[in-house]
Amino acid sequence: MSLTPEQVRHVALLARIGLEPGDEDFYAEQLSGILAHIDRLQQVNTDDIPPTAQVVEIVNQLREDEPRPCLTQAEALSNAPVAVNGFFRVPSIQEET
């Protein structure tokens, strides 16, 4: 399977990664090269094989739902690029009407 520059644009938008001029062709070529290797997976018959998401033996680790110490608001905001009134600030999500 190979990736077209249009598909790279779509994937980049899904991944929220901006593209500079030339990036589409660069990544189309590189990702296609990697996918050409990955295509060998299709040679293996896996019809009756269950998927493995993780290899831990532990299931359903539960704990009591009790309050416990955590970061203070000031600590949580200490690395914020911009904090205002105890909140993280982001550019507007909705346009003003």
Added chain:
Amino acid sequence: MDTTRLTITELQALLRARELSTKDLLEEHQERIENVDDHVKAFLRLTPELAAEQSAAADRALKAGEAGALAGIPVAVKDVLCVRGVETTAGSQILRGFRPPYTGTAVGRLFAAGAVMVGVTNCDEFAMGSSTENSGYFPTHNPWALDRVPGGSSGGSAAAVAAGESVFAVGTDTGGSIRQPAALCGVVGMKPTYGRVSRYGLIAFASSLDQVGPFARTVEDCAIVLEAMAGHDPLDATSSDRANDVRRDFEAGVKGMKLGVPREYYEVEGIEPGVKAAIAKALEALQGAGAEVVNVSLPHTDYGLAAYYIIAPAECSSNLARFDGVKYGMSDQDAANVTDAYMQTRRLGFGTEVRRRVMLGTYALSSGYYDAYYVKAQKIRTLIKRDFDSAFEKCDAIVSATSPTVAFPLGARTQDPLSMYLCDVLTLGGNLAGLPGISVPCGLSEDLPVGLQVLAPQWREDVVLRVARAYEVVSGVKAEVAPL
């Protein structure tokens, strides 16, 4: 006495006999860093204030007779493990300036045992790479040949130990990122069973594969450090509460043990004749010590790399969504809207390889491709795990080369991502199956270090360490400090 060549065991004896002070031990390592790190570039940043404080505390504990197993011992910490107040960036520009408000469990346990942090080591950005050339800051150089890579992604940690800049170091291994640089730098590096060491406070790359582990110059030092880090942590639900018995039978030797030799690992694409010869010699030494070498098969080896390069990028595309310029790190504040702000921040903050993997993972998880790629790779993961299960019915441990090649020149593989990915072809199976593994130095090829890998069933770190220790004893091969 040059303390930068000594082991944890040797140093503890001197410290406890009051023949060496923690202050002198720290200063000798800081001096060594001063003298050699301009060439090696193992460290992204040094932590002299924290080191002085920890060294003084270790001294007080020694005097009071309450010292932990690592009291006063200098350690270097990979730039993916959060330490409260110490800039931690995952080798990425996107996290420049980030000071974690907390310390991760694995490193916190080392500190509790008395370790003294000398600095933060370089790595491939977000631990994605096999040469440390993907660092967002600068490449690290192999202490044995400065024009060559140290391996990666934990290349700074491996190089720091090989160069005598720290007695031991901490790294992380997602597809070989401890074992491969250990091999290329001629030190011992160990990846524990998935779940043995808490991942709390580790900046996540691929959560079902990541493990924290030690680098040192002897197998015993590795065992001591692992023992100090291991164990259940309520803050990591995947950490196990199994007994911390990793040093059980440490000196028992390999007499009567069955060591599996998987044909596929010895004929892997690109394996160098000098590496094969060093491994053959290591097998002879182990046989001489009474081990029986048996043939085993890992028939899906050829599909491991492909499965890994779906699963790891898929997990990373999800994990790295948090780097959005809102909560920490780089941020584009001039964007017209929030989507543009995300996209600009991530275009500027992430390097080429990280963007490549995030996009690959996003593609593999996207509508229409999820079954063909992600689910397919997960099924192959099942087959790879079953391969190991079958092999371990016939043997106690599997031995092979750690890396198909010795350290390669800087720049040799940066243009071709797939050639870089092939560095991990012998190690990533251990991550997919969650196995413990180690790399120990086993001689030279072309005057460069070769690593012998030992893999064992899940939770059998004791077997990994016992075989590696037996090899160290019978071969007489010891990790040396590079003459810089």
